[in-house]
Amino acid sequence: MLPRFWRKIRYRYNLIGTECTNCGKKFYPPRNLCPECRRKSRIAEVELGETGTVVSFTVIHDSSESYKLQKPYVVALIKLDSGPSVISQIVCNPDDIEIGTRVRAIFRKYGEDGEEGIIYYGTKFEPVI
Amino acid sequence: MRRVAVIGVGISRFGELWDMSFRDIVISAGTEAIEDANLEGREIEAMYVGNMSGGRFISQEHISALIADYSGLASINVPSVRVEAGDASGGVALKEAYISVASGIHDIVIAAGAEKVTDVGSASEIMDSTIDQEWEAFPGASLAGLYAMMARLHMHEYGSTEEDLAGISVKNHKNAVKNPKAQFRREIKVQDVLSSPYTAEPLKMLDTAPISDGASVLILAGEDVAGKYTDTPVFIDAIIQSSDFIALQSRENILEMKAVKTAVRKALRMSRCELNDVDVFELHDSFTITELLLYENIGLCRHGEGHMLVREGETEIDGRYPANPSGGLKACGHAVGATGIRQAGEIVLQLRGDASGRQVQAERGMAVNIGGTGATAVVSIFRR
Ligand SMILES: [Zn+2]
Numbered sequence: 030m031l032p033r034f035w036r037k038i039r040y041r042y043n044l045i046g047t048e049c050t051n052c053g054k055k056f057y058p059p060r061n062l063c064p065e066c067r068r069k070s071r072i073a074e075v076e077l078g079e080t081g082t083v084v085s086f087t088v089i090h091d092s093s094e095s096y097k098l099q100k101p102y103v104v105a106l107i108k109l110d111s112g113p114s115v116i117s118q119i120v121c122n123p124d125d126i127e128i129g130t131r132v133r134a135i136f137r138k139y140g141e142d143g144e145e146g147i148i149y150y151g152t153k154f155e156p157v158i
Numbered sequence: 159m160r161r162v163a164v165i166g167v168g169i170s171r172f173g174e175l176w177d178m179s180f181r182d183i184v185i186s187a188g189t190e191a192i193e194d195a196n197l198e199g200r201e202i203e204a205m206y207v208g209n210m211s212g213g214r215f216i217s218q219e220h221i222s223a224l225i226a227d228y229s230g231l232a233s234i235n236v237p238s239v240r241v242e243a244g245d246a247s248g249g250v251a252l253k254e255a256y257i258s259v260a261s262g263i264h265d266i267v268i269a270a271g272a273e274k275v276t277d278v279g280s281a282s283e284i285m286d287s288t289i290d291q292e293w294e295a296f297p298g299a300s301l302a303g304l305y306a307m308m309a310r311l312h313m314h315e316y317g318s319t320e321e322d323l324a325g326i327s328v329k330n331h332k333n334a335v336k337n338p339k340a341q342f343r344r345e346i347k348v349q350d351v352l353s354s355p356y357t358a359e360p361l362k363m364l365d366t367a368p369i370s371d372g373a374s375v376l377i378l379a380g381e382d383v384a385g386k387y388t389d390t391p392v393f394i395d396a397i398i399q400s401s402d403f404i405a406l407q408s409r410e411n412i413l414e415m416k417a418v419k420t421a422v423r424k425a426l427r428m429s430r431c432e433l434n435d436v437d438v439f440e441l442h443d444s445f446t447i448t449e450l451l452l453y454e455n456i457g458l459c460r461h462g463e464g465h466m467l468v469r470e471g472e473t474e475i476d477g478r479y480p481a482n483p484s485g486g487l488k489a490c491g492h493a494v495g496a497t498g499i500r501q502a503g504e505i506v507l508q509l510r511g512d513a514s515g516r517q518v519q520a521e522r523g524m525a526v527n528i529g530g531t532g533a534t535a536v537v538s539i540f541r542r
Binding site for chain 2: 037041056057058084085086087088089090091092098102104105106113114115116117118123128139151153
């Protein structure tokens with residue numbers, strides 16, 4: 030969990046994805062190989078912006094203990110205005126979200142590892158009011 | 159390529175088998191299959207075993223050799239291969255076994271699947287390892303959470319309801335009453351499902367298949383040798399595996415299961431039949447929404463109409479498309495790596511006319527086994 034998390038931390042903190050400059054498709058999570066162009070892929074980092082729209086969402090009551098998340102919490106599939114989609118928590122009351130809600134990225138605590146007390150941060154979203 | 163027949167079926171009880179170890183469960187299914195096939199045992203040339211997570215469920219890797227040993231095959235030194243593809247492990251093991259016989263490399267092989275999950279407390283966390291850990295699980299999604307998002311979108315786009323999903327669970331429980339191997343042999347009502355607690359809204363506890371102990375074994379033989387062992391061979395007319403993006407966020411439309419669509423199209427072509435020629439289905443209902451989306455992605459109805467099949471009773475055991483006469487994953491049980499083989503076993507019993515109490519009159523049957531949210535699909539078509 031730990032090395033895996035830090036390895037991609039730059040992408041988690043900033044919503045940076047990659048773009049294939051050969052075909053223009055953007056990817057989040059970042060890919061080093063474009064599934065359309067494969068050998069002709071030309072990959073560069075790209076900022077994906079902070080805003081998007083909720084495609085679907087759920088309120089999770091029962092989930093893995095390993096991330097020490099406070100339940101219940103809202104998780105959504107968000108289509109970013111820049112193109113790619115992202116799975117993220119939404120910081121809001123479950124009644125304040127529906128399919129189509131506009132959301133904006135924020136930087137928040139995700140959870141902590143019990144014994145060492147290491148706190149994980151990452152991108153979450155909140156409704157745009 | 160030669161035709162391949164199933165000449166033996168063995169299925170253990172599915173459920174919380176506190177009194178049985180991993181080895182006991184495997185032996186129970188294996189013995190039944192070898193007897194069913196009228197084999198002595200020495201005829202078996204190879205073994206393919208679906209097992210998702212022996213390492214995490216029982217801290218046992220090297221499952222391939224362990225299973226061969228306890229199936230009594232170590233003394234004849236057969237090769238044994240363990241296959242992992244999430245909860246499609248069994249289906250993929252069957253495909254590998256099929257290829258080894260169809261190619262002529264082996265005459266008689268075992269296709270098995272087994273899982274022992276009740277020795278750990280965190281079985282559902284282990285099931286969650288079938289989704290993308292870095293980009294789905296880390297931000298807080300679970301396997302149930304991802305299917306819940308598909309369910310919510312389906313309801314929003316097409317007007318399906320929580321009652322429609324509950325209907326699938328009710329149907330599968332009703333069918334399981336007649337299946338002596340099933341985990342939950344009792345009927346439930348729509349209201350029971352609706353009043354069970356939410357796991358990931360709108361999905362509830364009773365929309366969710368249990369995670370079970372169990373094993374299933376099929377014995378495959380080339381057409382030219384099958385006749386020596388059985389008068390009722392069931393042929394595998396097609397078995398196709400396909401893949402899709404592992405994370406939902408990479409898919410254009412989360413209600414479209416492209417691995418399923420591709421595998422169904424290829425399997426129908428390979429078996430030279432139409433969907434309407436298929437008389438009975440075993441579908442991967444890891445959640446009720448999974449079965450509903452399979453109706454649409456297999457092509458039993460158009461996209462957005464899956465819930466109409468439920469409302470009209472078309473997938474009941476006496477309907478136009480009988481789905482999960484065994485009780486499915488929800489009520490027969492979901493022994494993860496064993497499920498794909500268990501589904502195929504049910505289709506074989508149905509085609510032989512051996513599914514007493516839950517018998518469908520059928521010439522052809524289809525099994526659809528899914529890994530995770532559909533990044534792996536295995537579709538097989540059987541004919542008697
Ligand atoms: Zn490209």
